[in-house]
Amino acid sequence: MQEKKSALEQHIAVFGGSGSGKTVLVSSFYGAAQEASFLKQSLYRVVAEDIGQGARLNRNYLGMRDEARAPDLTRFAATSYAFSIKLKEQPSPKASKTQPFHALRLVWHDYPGDWFEQGASGEEARRRVDTFRSLLGSDVALLLVDGQRLLDHAGEEERYLKSLFSNYANGLLALKDDLLEEGTPLLQFPRIWIVALSKADLLPHMDVFKFRDLLDLKAADDLDELRKVLAGFAQNPSAMSVAEDFLLLSSAKFEPNKIEVDKRVGIDLVLPVAALLPLGRHAKWARLGQLPTKVAEGIINGGSKLLAAALLGRQKKGKLGALLALLSPDVIDEAAQMAGDKLRELNAQALAKHNFVTATLTQFQMDLDKGEEDDVLLRSLM
Numbered sequence: 484m485q486e487k488k489s490a491l492e493q494h495i496a497v498f499g500g501s502g503s504g505k506t507v508l509v510s511s512f513y514g515a516a517q518e519a520s521f522l523k524q525s526l527y528r529v530v531a532e533d534i535g536q537g538a539r540l541n542r543n544y545l546g547m548r549d550e551a552r553a554p555d556l557t558r559f560a561a562t563s564y565a566f567s568i569k570l571k572e573q574p575s576p577k578a579s580k581t582q583p584f585h586a587l588r589l590v591w592h593d594y595p596g597d598w599f600e601q602g603a604s605g606e607e608a609r610r611r612v613d614t615f616r617s618l619l620g621s622d623v624a625l626l627l628v629d630g631q632r633l634l635d636h637a638g639e640e641e642r643y644l645k646s647l648f649s650n651y652a653n654g655l656l657a658l659k660d661d662l663l664e665e666g667t668p669l670l671q672f673p674r675i676w677i678v679a680l681s682k683a684d685l686l687p688h689m690d691v692f693k694f695r696d697l698l699d700l701k702a703a704d705d706l707d708e709l710r711k712v713l714a715g716f717a718q719n720p721s722a723m724s725v726a727e728d729f730l731l732l733s734s735a736k737f738e739p740n741k742i743e744v745d746k747r748v749g750i751d752l753v754l755p756v757a758a759l760l761p762l763g764r765h766a767k768w769a770r771l772g773q774l775p776t777k778v779a780e781g782i783i784n785g786g787s788k789l790l791a792a793a794l795l796g797r798q799k800k801g802k803l804g805a806l807l808a809l810l811s812p813d814v815i816d817e818a819a820q821m822a823g824d825k826l827r828e829l830n831a832q833a834l835a836k837h838n839f840v841t842a843t844l845t846q847f848q849m850d851l852d853k854g855e856e857d858d859v860l861l862r863s864l865m
Contacts, residue, residue: 490586495757496618499627501596511734514544532565561614592618599654622761630682644702672717684733690858722773727863755847763819791818
């Protein structure tokens with residue numbers, strides 16, 4: 484990371500079958516962040532870098548909120564959305580000079596579900612490969628399980644789940660030869676693959692533990708096959724986490740002629756997951772020596788150490804490189820394990836000092852902890 488770069492960039496890739504709700508998810512994420520109630524209480528604003536994209540996403544959201552109209556299905560459309568997470572208030576001059584970075588940038592990659600369900604050749608096949616390459620910088624990927632499809636297959640969920648995870652695996656295998664030069668696994672590849680239940684409002688009885696148990700009962704072998712396929716893409720696949728983390732997602736509560744957008748589940752965790760979930764996983768893998776050397780160097784001396792320093796409120800004096808040199812790799816472990824009263828105290832101190840980057844990141848960490856308390860998020864203990 485360059486010292487002059489004032490924003491820390493995080494990527495998340497979202498995969499789901501056709502109709503699984505990917506467009507609704509990103510529309511709900513963005514539209515809810517434009518609500519007056521959010522803007523009044525939040526430390527930051529979510530700004531779409533492409534004004535046209537932002538307008539379309541907000542229109543989708545307003546259509547749900549005001550007209551009970553769900554967004555149109557998008558077919559074969561691969562889209563990347565870039566959002567700047569900008570602080571509403573400027574930090575104090577002292578905090579501004581000493582913060583490791585001043586903003587976050589989230590890039591949300593939406594991979595078309597149709598591409599997992601239909602073959603391709605020629606130009607279409609090349610487009611799929613190019614699209615997948617664009618999301619290789621993501622640390623986190625979401626694999627969506629469609630709640631409506633689970634309902635449709637009640638009592639025989641394994642039929643749907645087997646088809647879904649097989650489509651994911653086969654779709655990835657179809658890209659493999661074009662992505663791996665001379666069969667060499669990739670250094671840069673998403674290493675955290677979360678299984679997320681979309682349209683969770685349709686299954687109100689199902690908390691994240693029941694969701695995990697359903698997958699273990701009905702799709703354990705299929706998920707294991709998917710793990711093997713993903714392991715074939717990355718160097719040192721021991722530094723991968725596939726279907727070890729679980730998340731419930733609902734963009735709104737959908738009823739006949741009524742869509743309640745304020746009854747969301749898990750959407751507010753997407754940004755904290757993208758920003759902070761990799762921190763703990765990187766710390767563990769680096770500590771155990773499971774990361775490829777080049778990747779470990781990039782993590783320890785780049786984004787993760789920078790993120791850890793900001794989360795802990797560590798200050799830079801002079802050049803940013805001097806701060807990174809002084810911080811030991813243990814700072815990532817320290818930041819990843821921050822919780823409870825200590826985390827809340829650090830958040831309060833950051834707010835008092837107008838250190839809004841640390842305040843925002845500590846709030847993200849508290850949001851993740853609250854997600855686990857509410858049985859919406861289940862993070863791996865491995």
